[in-house]
Amino acid sequence: MPDIMKPVWVFQKISSFSVQQIEEVVFAIDEGSFSGNDMPFLYANQTSCHIKEENGRYVVHFHDGHKEFVTTDTSRHQLIMQGEWWYRGVYTFTQEEDYTKITYEIFNIAQTARWIASLMILPEKTTHEKRFHDFVRRIEAVIK
Numbered sequence: 001m002p003d004i005m006k007p008v009w010v011f012q013k014i015s016s017f018s019v020q021q022i023e024e025v026v027f028a029i030d031e032g033s034f035s036g037n038d039m040p041f042l043y044a045n046q047t048s049c050h051i052k053e054e055n056g057r058y059v060v061h062f063h064d065g066h067k068e069f070v071t072t073d074t075s076r077h078q079l080i081m082q083g084e085w086w087y088r089g090v091y092t093f094t095q096e097e098d099y100t101k102i103t104y105e106i107f108n109i110a111q112t113a114r115w116i117a118s119l120m121i122l123p124e125k126t127t128h129e130k131r132f133h134d135f136v137r138r139i140e141a142v143i144k
Contacts, residue, residue, distance in 0.1 A: 017100060022102070057069050
């Protein structure tokens with residue numbers, strides 16, 4: 001498998017909720033402009049954003065000028081969030097017996113200056129891991 005397809009990091013957590021309950025929360029994406037307390041679940045920590053569906057995915061424009069692309073794949077139970085340069089985060093929700101395994105894989109998808117992206121993201125592992133655990137806690141708080 002080429003390095004471009006291998007995740008930089010993989011984080012996992014177990015949730016006592018079903019895949020269906022989790023996906024009802026994370027796949028609930030609406031088009032529109034949002035700010036403050038009106039922010040959609042996925043972007044609760046952001047100041048404001050505008051979301052528009054284009055070609056089967058959502059394009060999210062943030063107040064600081066950057067944008068992100070979001071795809072929900074219900075057949076594969078995946079939420080894919082991709083930045084403009086190097087970042088692709090793939091959340092996969094796998095139903096086990098009486099729990100759901102949530103896996104978060106982070107890929108370096110940089111097409112140019114890939115080695116620079118690799119160097120830049122190395123110190124961010126702790127930040128991404130913390131954000132993942134916060135994400136799971138927020139999902140569970142909404143479901144409860």
